[in-house]
Amino acid sequence: GAVVSQHPSRVICKSGTSVKIECRSLDFQATTMFWYRQFPKQSLMLMATSNEGSKATYEQGVEKDKFLINHASLTLSTLTVTSAHPEDSSFYICSARKRVDEKLFFGSGTQLSVL
Amino acid sequence: GENVEQHPSTLSVQEGDSAVIKCTYSDSASNYFPWYKQELGKRPQLIIDIRSNVGEKKDQRIAVTLNKTAKHFSLHITETQPEDSAVYFCAASRPSSASKIIFGSGTRLSIRP
Numbered sequence: 001g002a003v004v005s006q007h008p009s010r011v012i013c014k015s016g017t018s019v020k021i022e023c024r025s026l027d028f029q030a031t032t033m034f035w036y037r038q039f040p041k042q043s044l045m046l047m048a049t050s051n052e053g054s055k056a057t058y059e060q061g062v063e064k065d066k067f068l069i070n071h072a073s074l075t076l077s078t079l080t081v082t083s084a085h086p087e088d089s090s091f092y093i094c095s096a097r098k099r100v101d102e103k104l105f106f107g108s109g110t111q112l113s114v115l
Numbered sequence: 116g117e118n119v120e121q122h123p124s125t126l127s128v129q130e131g132d133s134a135v136i137k138c139t140y141s142d143s144a145s146n147y148f149p150w151y152k153q154e155l156g157k158r159p160q161l162i163i164d165i166r167s168n169v170g171e172k173k174d175q176r177i178a179v180t181l182n183k184t185a186k187h188f189s190l191h192i193t194e195t196q197p198e199d200s201a202v203y204f205c206a207a208s209r210p211s212s213a214s215k216i217i218f219g220s221g222t223r224l225s226i227r228p
Contacts, residue, residue: 031212031213032212032213034215034216041223042220042221043204043218043219043220043221044159044204044218046215046217046218049213049215051213093158093159097212097213097216098212099212102147102208102210102211102212103149103161103164104149104161104206104216105161106151106158106159106160107158108157108158109158
């Protein structure tokens with residue numbers, strides 16, 4: 001199979017703090033991982049493309065200093081929401097694309113609530 | 116830029132009937148078209164995909180068709196069952212694993228008993 005693990009599944013934090021979310025491909029190597037934000041009953045909004053060993057590519061309107069992405073290995077990418085504010089509250093979901101067949105698999109998502 | 120449009124946004128069908136969801140894409144270089152099913156509170160799951168060298172693909176009750184000339188692709192679900200109720204997303208991508216996958220806006224499918 002192709003399993004993508006995402007942690008934590010849920011986090012509640014105070015305004016001004018930073019939150020790190022991890023995304024791991026457990027049984028395949030992913031040179032490319034993607035981070036999305038999903039609002040209730042809406043589609044997946046691509047935030048950034050994470051490439052192993054290089055800087056992430058951010059979509060228009062996404063602040064790179066706000067959403068720090070690190071892709072340290074072929075199986076791990078992290079998203080850090082810095083100085084979180086209530087408007088950052090959302091469902092964040094990662095995905096990893098298999099090099100061999102280009103199929104995309106999703107993590108289970110992280111529900112972030114900023115108080 | 117790249118864009119994927121999906122219709123309808125909501126769809127309600129009687130159990131046992133067929134459901135069809137349609138998508139169009141703008142990037143003519145796209146060659147990979149996956150479909151995802153997302154149940155409430157869960158991750159999107161890949162249910163079927165098609166590549167540009169194929170016009171149709173079927174997997175049990177699910178089929179996908181692709182018209183490259185018109186840049187249209189569709190998902191067909193036959194003999195619908197209650198467990199088919201979910202949000203379905205179409206997507207399109209260029210070649211290579213480094214290319215981003217662009218998603219449609221989603222279709223909320225409800226199966227009436």
